[in-house]
Amino acid sequence: MAMLRLVIVLFIGLFCRIDAASAQDGRDYVRVIGRPETLAYAADVAEALVRNAQRKYPQLEQSSDEGAIRTFCTTVRDTPDLMLLPQAIEDARPVVCPSLEPLLNLPIGRQVFVVYSAPDAPEFRLTREILFRAMARELPRRDSEGALASFERNPNLRWSEIDPSLPDVPIRLLLPPRRSVQWLAIEDLVMRPGCASIPAIAELALIDQQMASQRCLARRTDFSLNYADPSAASGSQARIPKGTELSLNELRFVPEGMALVAVEGTIPDRAAIESGHYRMARQVVAVVKRNRLDAIPSLRDYLQEMTSPAAAGPGGYLQRSGLDPLSETVLRQSATQARFAMPEAVRRLQAKTVGDAAKPDAGLAR
Amino acid sequence: MSPDGIDRRTVLRAAIGGALTLRNGASRAEDKPPEYVIGLVGQGPVGDAMREGALLAVEVINQAGGLAGRKLRLRAETLNPADKEIRAQAIKISGALMKEKDLIAVIGHDEMSDALPAAIAYRRRNVLFIAPTITISDLSRHGLENVFATIPDNTDIATQTARLAFDIGLRRAVVLRDRSMEALEIGLAFRDEAAVLGITIINERSFRAETANARDVLAGLQGLRVDHLLIATPLDLAVRLVRQAGAMGLGLTSVLPQFTDPDALRPQLAKINGRILLPVLRNRVSPSIVQANWAKSFETRFQKQASDWAMQGADAVGLLAHAIGRSGTVDADELISLLRLELAYTGIGGRISFRRNGRIYTRLLAFASVRPDEVVYYMPGA
Known part of the structure; x- marks a missing residue:
């Protein structure tokens, strides 16, 4: 009887493989879609795989959050196998396609942005709203309120003009290159939440989302903001703030000896980042179509490489590209799923055979 | 010994050495494999x-x-x-x-x-x-x-173009294409991707590239709520259409899914309100x-x-x-x-791998946004 069940499981597994493969029209490479700021990780993993074995590159495609999800989830033609999506840590929910195609959501790392200053700089206590008020091109006039508030050019030239408790020094912010992918993350982590906490813009968003979004993302063009040179190698983005200057950039670019600035009352140390209390961080999730894991050549290898300690662990090559490592436990869970997850039909049948439908793949593997 | 200090033996040695060198050189030339x-x-x-x-x-x-x-x-x-x-x-x-x-x-x-x-x-x-x-x-x-x-082929170019249009907030398109096979391919692929993403194709017009009159092609568009034009036709006609759209006061984004030099295109635009988006194979600025x-x-x-x-x-x-x-x-x-x-x-x-049909699939396109006074690049993240 057990033998018969095994044969059925294998048969269904083979069927799923054929079914998924035919849906992808005999494709012999992996398709990955993601937001531009996550594609560097996908590219690094691809390079590592190609270095280690003779195989084709994956196809990397990029789009916005919404565009990536629509492309990933459509059922009308061949679609990407894997999607890389940044998610706010406090709002991390598994991605579900409308077609209810079985998906695996595997966290692989974090993007962390920090504000830092020279060690002898005065103490700043920042919030995302303060940072937005320092960087915005236009702000609501102080004497107008509500959705119909009129806007004026950002009048804040000194930090103390934004909040009297801040040092009375000119606003000088050193930032990533003007059109770099880091800005997409800064928009999500700083500009949008900072902007949404201003009542006039929050009310505007209720009646004109597009206009509110424009207000939220437009940056001032005067001398308060200084951008790193895009033609410089990425390492030299780590411009060292001097005097009362502040710098906002990825954690990986913070030079030795700089002082990290608290945002929303939290210093971005390891404990605060891992607990999710530090707000200028978000996790990156690899969403993969479960039924394609063994049908698309190299997909499982790709996912295993992406969740391996050599890639996503501390000191891994993805950390050099800006992906802050997750705790060992979380990464190990992702790696186990990447290694042992099965097509949905096989998983269900096997779970039924074992008598525990709720048991996860990782449990079965053990 | 000769007056200048070179004896006969030295001359003989040099001659033999020279001859050997020549011979070796000749044999190396004979051994040299063809290119x-x-x-x-x-x-x-x-x-x-x-x-x-x-x-x-x-x-x-x-x-x-x-x-x-x-x-x-x-x-x-x-x-x-x-x-x-x-x-x-x-x-x-x-x-x-x-x-x-x-x-x-x-x-x-x-x-x-x-x-x-x-x-x-x-x-x-x-x-x-x-x-x-x-x-x-x-x-x-x-x-x-x-x-x-x-x-990349036209399907790939049109797909990536539609994604960029969607990502920068464009949602309502008019497709203008000539009756060539190439333009049809672009139009169909753009339409497919638009359907997936939720871009509405408000209108589609085709014309003969040789005889098309820009004013006729664009007639009646002023009344439509449109935010971009997809123009699939040779460059000279595409530029005429963009300029005509500008003359008609349509401050639209024109999307040209073809490879051309953005810096050479810019001076041809005269004074238009909108901009042109086109794919490029590399970012020249950075x-x-x-x-x-x-x-x-x-x-x-x-x-x-x-x-x-x-x-x-x-x-x-x-x-x-x-x-x-x-x-x-x-x-x-x-x-x-x-x-x-x-x-x-x-x-x-960039990276190169081929599909089984021999077409590259790994090229992630950059895009140039061209206005009369500036060219800005949208770069892929990888």
Whole structure:
């Protein structure tokens, strides 16, 4: 009887493989879609795989959050196998396609942005709203309120003009290159939440989302903001703030000896980042179509490489590209799923055979 | 002893030494293996640029010792676009190239009309054909195993263009296309992607490119709520349409899914309210380090700026060299198998792997936003 069940499981597994493969029209490479700021990780993993074995590159495609999800989830033609999506840590929910195609959501790392200053700089206590008020091109006039508030050019030239408790020094912010992918993350982590906490813009968003979004993302063009040179190698983005200057950039670019600035009352140390209390961080999730894991050549290898300690662990090559490592436990869970997850039909049948439908793949593997 | 201190023995020694040197030199020349030949067929400025890019790549490879101990030689041929018998010309030139004993591949043939007959001829002789400029999908649909296209096809270009349009907030499109096969491909692929993303195609118009009047094509668009035009037609007509849209007060974004030089396009726009979005093969303002170094070498060698087509020519040679280096042979069947099934090569323009039909699928396009007074690039993240 057990033998018969095994044969059925294998048969269904083979069927799923054929079914998924035919849906992808005999494709012999992996398709990955993601937001531009996550594609560097996908590219690094691809390079590592190609270095280690003779195989084709994956196809990397990029789009916005919404565009990536629509492309990933459509059922009308061949679609990407894997999607890389940044998610706010406090709002991390598994991605579900409308077609209810079985998906695996595997966290692989974090993007962390920090504000830092020279060690002898005065103490700043920042919030995302303060940072937005320092960087915005236009702000609501102080004497107008509500959705119909009129806007004026950002009048804040000194930090103390934004909040009297801040040092009375000119606003000088050193930032990533003007059109770099880091800005997409800064928009999500700083500009949008900072902007949404201003009542006039929050009310505007209720009646004109597009206009509110424009207000939220437009940056001032005067001398308060200084951008790193895009033609410089990425390492030299780590411009060292001097005097009362502040710098906002990825954690990986913070030079030795700089002082990290608290945002929303939290210093971005390891404990605060891992607990999710530090707000200028978000996790990156690899969403993969479960039924394609063994049908698309190299997909499982790709996912295993992406969740391996050599890639996503501390000191891994993805950390050099800006992906802050997750705790060992979380990464190990992702790696186990990447290694042992099965097509949905096989998983269900096997779970039924074992008598525990709720048991996860990782449990079965053990 | 002679008066100047050179005795007869010394002279004799020198003569014998010289003769031996000459003999060794002669025997080295006899042993020198023949060069591998790469053919290149082009026409007009695109062909010239491709030839220069390929030539620089060949020179670099030869300076590094060649391939498997043999040097490369580029044999460049030019098609005359004024001659209407382009097909006959292509066959004649491909015939001449195939007389080269050590021909390993041919690069070029910019137009579908000459590429296809030439590709068939190369297939018969089992010669690889690399097409760095042809975007028509049809090239990869004839089952010609020797054909490899290193530029995305129209479907891929239109798909990536639709995604960019969606990502920057454009939601309502009008498709304007001529009645060529190429424009139809672009229109259909854009429509497909628009359906997936939720871009509404408000209207679609087709016209004869030779006789189209820009005012007639755009008539009635003022009344529609539209935020962008997809214009699939040759560049000169596309520019006329953009300018006419500007004259009609339509401050729209015009999307031109074709490769052209943004800096050359900018002065042609006169005063328009909107902007043009077009795909580009590299960002000239902030190129990658590899691209910057290559562009510098190109400028030193040819005393002029490198174009994207020169980069395509260089990458075609680099790709061949990589494949030969990896397989250790110039046997066409081995190379075809490698290129189709497992090649992963990073050239100046980016990563290259091919679908089983021989079309590149790895090129993530950058886009240029062109206004009369500025060109801004949207770069891919990887």
